[in-house]
Amino acid sequence: MTRRQLHLNAFLMNTGHHEASWRLPESDPYAHVDLAHYVRLARIAERGTFDSLFLADGPQLWSSAGQRPAGALEPITLLTALATATEHIGLIATASTSYNSPYNLARKFATLDHLSAGRAGWNIVTTAGAEAARNFGLDAEPAHAERYARAAEFLDVALKLWDSWEDDAIVADKAAGVWGDDAKIHPPRHRGRFFSVEGALNVPRTPQGYPLLVQAGSSEDGKRFAARYAEAVFTAQQTVEDARAFYADLKARAVAAGRDADHIKVLPGIVPVIGSTEAEARANERVLEDHIVHAHGVDRLERLLHLDPGTLDLDGPLPADLPPESAIEGAKSRYTLVVELARRERLTVRQLIGRLGGGRGHLTFAGTPDQVADTIGLWFESGAADGFNIMPAVLPSGLETFVDHVVPILRTRGLLRTEYGDHHRTLRERYGLPRPANQHVIAPALV
Amino acid sequence: MTRRQLHLNAFLMNTGHHEASWRLPESDPYAHVDLAHYVRLARIAERGTFDSLFLADGPQLWSSAGQRPAGALEPITLLTALATATEHIGLIATASTSYNSPYNLARKFATLDHLSAGRAGWNIVTTAGAEAARNFGLDAEPAHAERYARAAEFLDVALKLWDSWEDDAIVADKAAGVWGDDAKIHPPRHRGRFFSVEGALNVPRTPQGYPLLVQAGSSEDGKRFAARYAEAVFTAQQTVEDARAFYADLKARAVAAGRDADHIKVLPGIVPVIGSTEAEARANERVLEDHIVHAHGVDRLERLLHLDPGTLDLDGPLPADLPPESAIEGAKSRYTLVVELARRERLTVRQLIGRLGGGRGHLTFAGTPDQVADTIGLWFESGAADGFNIMPAVLPSGLETFVDHVVPILRTRGLLRTEYGDHHRTLRERYGLPRPANQHVIAPALV
Ligand SMILES: Cc1cc2nc3c(=O)[nH]c(=O)nc-3n(C[C@H](O)[C@H](O)[C@H](O)COP(=O)(O)O)c2cc1C
Ligand SMILES: Cc1cc2nc3c(=O)[nH]c(=O)nc-3n(C[C@H](O)[C@H](O)[C@H](O)COP(=O)(O)O)c2cc1C
Numbered sequence: 001m002t003r004r005q006l007h008l009n010a011f012l013m014n015t016g017h018h019e020a021s022w023r024l025p026e027s028d029p030y031a032h033v034d035l036a037h038y039v040r041l042a043r044i045a046e047r048g049t050f051d052s053l054f055l056a057d058g059p060q061l062w063s064s065a066g067q068r069p070a071g072a073l074e075p076i077t078l079l080t081a082l083a084t085a086t087e088h089i090g091l092i093a094t095a096s097t098s099y100n101s102p103y104n105l106a107r108k109f110a111t112l113d114h115l116s117a118g119r120a121g122w123n124i125v126t127t128a129g130a131e132a133a134r135n136f137g138l139d140a141e142p143a144h145a146e147r148y149a150r151a152a153e154f155l156d157v158a159l160k161l162w163d164s165w166e167d168d169a170i171v172a173d174k175a176a177g178v179w180g181d182d183a184k185i186h187p188p189r190h191r192g193r194f195f196s197v198e199g200a201l202n203v204p205r206t207p208q209g210y211p212l213l214v215q216a217g218s219s220e221d222g223k224r225f226a227a228r229y230a231e232a233v234f235t236a237q238q239t240v241e242d243a244r245a246f247y248a249d250l251k252a253r254a255v256a257a258g259r260d261a262d263h264i265k266v267l268p269g270i271v272p273v274i275g276s277t278e279a280e281a282r283a284n285e286r287v288l289e290d291h292i293v294h295a296h297g298v299d300r301l302e303r304l305l306h307l308d309p310g311t312l313d314l315d316g317p318l319p320a321d322l323p324p325e326s327a328i329e330g331a332k333s334r335y336t337l338v339v340e341l342a343r344r345e346r347l348t349v350r351q352l353i354g355r356l357g358g359g360r361g362h363l364t365f366a367g368t369p370d371q372v373a374d375t376i377g378l379w380f381e382s383g384a385a386d387g388f389n390i391m392p393a394v395l396p397s398g399l400e401t402f403v404d405h406v407v408p409i410l411r412t413r414g415l416l417r418t419e420y421g422d423h424h425r426t427l428r429e430r431y432g433l434p435r436p437a438n439q440h441v442i443a444p445a446l447v
Numbered sequence: 448m449t450r451r452q453l454h455l456n457a458f459l460m461n462t463g464h465h466e467a468s469w470r471l472p473e474s475d476p477y478a479h480v481d482l483a484h485y486v487r488l489a490r491i492a493e494r495g496t497f498d499s500l501f502l503a504d505g506p507q508l509w510s511s512a513g514q515r516p517a518g519a520l521e522p523i524t525l526l527t528a529l530a531t532a533t534e535h536i537g538l539i540a541t542a543s544t545s546y547n548s549p550y551n552l553a554r555k556f557a558t559l560d561h562l563s564a565g566r567a568g569w570n571i572v573t574t575a576g577a578e579a580a581r582n583f584g585l586d587a588e589p590a591h592a593e594r595y596a597r598a599a600e601f602l603d604v605a606l607k608l609w610d611s612w613e614d615d616a617i618v619a620d621k622a623a624g625v626w627g628d629d630a631k632i633h634p635p636r637h638r639g640r641f642f643s644v645e646g647a648l649n650v651p652r653t654p655q656g657y658p659l660l661v662q663a664g665s666s667e668d669g670k671r672f673a674a675r676y677a678e679a680v681f682t683a684q685q686t687v688e689d690a691r692a693f694y695a696d697l698k699a700r701a702v703a704a705g706r707d708a709d710h711i712k713v714l715p716g717i718v719p720v721i722g723s724t725e726a727e728a729r730a731n732e733r734v735l736e737d738h739i740v741h742a743h744g745v746d747r748l749e750r751l752l753h754l755d756p757g758t759l760d761l762d763g764p765l766p767a768d769l770p771p772e773s774a775i776e777g778a779k780s781r782y783t784l785v786v787e788l789a790r791r792e793r794l795t796v797r798q799l800i801g802r803l804g805g806g807r808g809h810l811t812f813a814g815t816p817d818q819v820a821d822t823i824g825l826w827f828e829s830g831a832a833d834g835f836n837i838m839p840a841v842l843p844s845g846l847e848t849f850v851d852h853v854v855p856i857l858r859t860r861g862l863l864r865t866e867y868g869d870h871h872r873t874l875r876e877r878y879g880l881p882r883p884a885n886q887h888v889i890a891p892a893l894v
Binding site for chain 2: 020027030033058061065068070072076077080083085099101107111112114131134138169170172174178179182185197199200203204
């Protein structure tokens, strides 16, 4: 029997996850609109036999362009270009259920799944923040619970659309002049609170049936949603204990929802800052911290914590009277994680900004390749993770270092495949998940 | 001085424009979801130094899947994949102003323009038909005039979004830690009848500034819209006289709108059915006609003419009491074109279906390569066309024949480039159009 295998996802972000990465001499400040940059990253990840790569997204201009690279190419479009430049790696795009319509979005993912021969994944987000809302005719951000209610209906409609063609709906009988079997095409005829969608999708069922469903909500509503729909979950965890508790909770919720615990993979994020010695790793980390503009960090922290500009004192602690998570309509769980991190480690605002600079709340780990592999192995084998979201601080170099120095160790330890192999071709197969049956087809055993 | 150059656009459609093309032995009935098929077509068109290729689209399942290949990959996504498989050719995707939001769509086209280094074009459509409306929460199709009112506001917002970054908004000053100049980013702050869009696009200005704007509306509203916004116009014309009148009318309207007549290119469609002799061309045409299932043709014609099922008699003429164009809320001008074609040539329903089978109303021309080149030359040189929308009846073979046999003749006659050359790189440059200035930048001469 082969050992349980680690799942690795490369979380790509222009010049890297560290907010100051763009300022390093090696970094290209125009990377975010450069196809060649992304092709290069995708090929490095594929060399490291990663399961997938991933692009975050939001339909708004995040923060000020003065501070750091702002804006990003639209992920589904970009990943389609990467599909033709790679062969094996899964392609996970973020898209919002709050600011898309199910017909258009289901169709785009179906297209990506066809064009990539079954490598599409969707990171389902509800999109926090008023900036996005105001780009779509709203004055304010919809309430958190409303966003998740819409997300659930969105998923139900999307699943109906992806299943609207049975796998064998195309007959292609040239002699008889019959191309498709209309009886095997099932219009959703959906009428719900948020959406009415009458007709079948205009794309046949895809290699995977539908894209791998990924999600990263960590609030109560977010976890309930994940337990019901998600096949992979991204999460930000600062300690292995918290990660274990999250892992156990999510698996239990999935089982309670009637699902197999193995069919929801949990991937915490890690920002590995690697050096050939521990001292070198720390020095690499310091170089990045030295490039942080603290005024920008204060600005962003005040937004995340919903504080008025000028509230925070760079060399003092966080204010004692912060509101509870329940009062936050934006990114609830990230709020709590940041506040708890600052309190647990008694960090000043300056120190907190340093800690967040790399991973915005994800675990930042500076060490040698062996130490990084140890941490990954420990989390993986002690019920805290099914794999990791690898978030290099600097790109492409951080991904290259991980692939050249950590991946070989993980392979030697039998935790990671040495090649993609031939019998797992789709993204869902790589994650060890079954191809979903079409909801309109009665399983043969039951007929 | 070089001669005025012909513009050629390859209108791609799975196995070809003839409705029965999929039934031929050479055709792949799964072509519509096959990336390799489209890559092959794009490369043939590029070998023929076409200006662009084009994909039609609608967010609904057109007609019955029983009749012929139904559904299509989403064009922007597909064209992105083609961008990486080609070097020069323009990539024009259809997208609807009725069933998209400006922020998302403007962003997708900006992404395609970046990824293709300035080769993106948008065929702007308002989407006729209740089927599409019902996939987006509506019970019926919005009125024709409403759709065009929304389209105009959509364009205004999209243009604001594409201009929301000045060309030099990215400063990339690593030493100072200043990435962008926020003063050169201009949020639209648009509040209109159909849309409210507050924030700047999250994609920097693109190589072309914005995609080439293409349009194909032929109704009064459609032509008014084209005169204001379109840089290239697709049109279905059955006779050179009608085409000349349309051409003159559109150029005059553009001039009246304060634009340069040369900055709106008119491209009628042509379905060339080619044979080495005229008899062979006619025989090729007959093979296609013989594969038409007439019951399907009747069904589609009844829909187009807004008639109840069973109204039409296959061997009789069209009914005398058809409603006037003004009563049609769908595809107005196509309705009139079809009715006039049938009356002018006194066609039975069966004959009309044969004539429409190839081009759905576009000019079908069967002849030798020289005859096809003559027709193209005549239209081009007598004020009926700036170029052509080439719509092969069968794909890929029809495009291959055109490129191998008609293109060399057009080149010999000095009407078509022999290679792409180096100083015209963007799609807009190939069409002989200037790169648009950013609306926020005062032209230097005026400062
Ligand atoms: C690794 C990771 C990636 C994320 N990517 C995005 C993203 O691209 N866009 C987005 O709007 N939210 C993103 N989120 C935020 C989550 O979707 C979610 O909104 C957030 O964790 C707060 O949880 P909640 O929505 O349940 O309150 C991401 C979260 C994590 C952990
Ligand atoms: C070559 C050509 C291609 C067209 N492609 C599309 C298309 O992809 N999607 C669509 O909804 N309409 C398409 N149309 C229809 C036009 O956009 C337009 O709606 C139609 O000509 C009727 O004109 P009107 O909208 O002004 O009434 C096309 C028309 C032509 C001539």
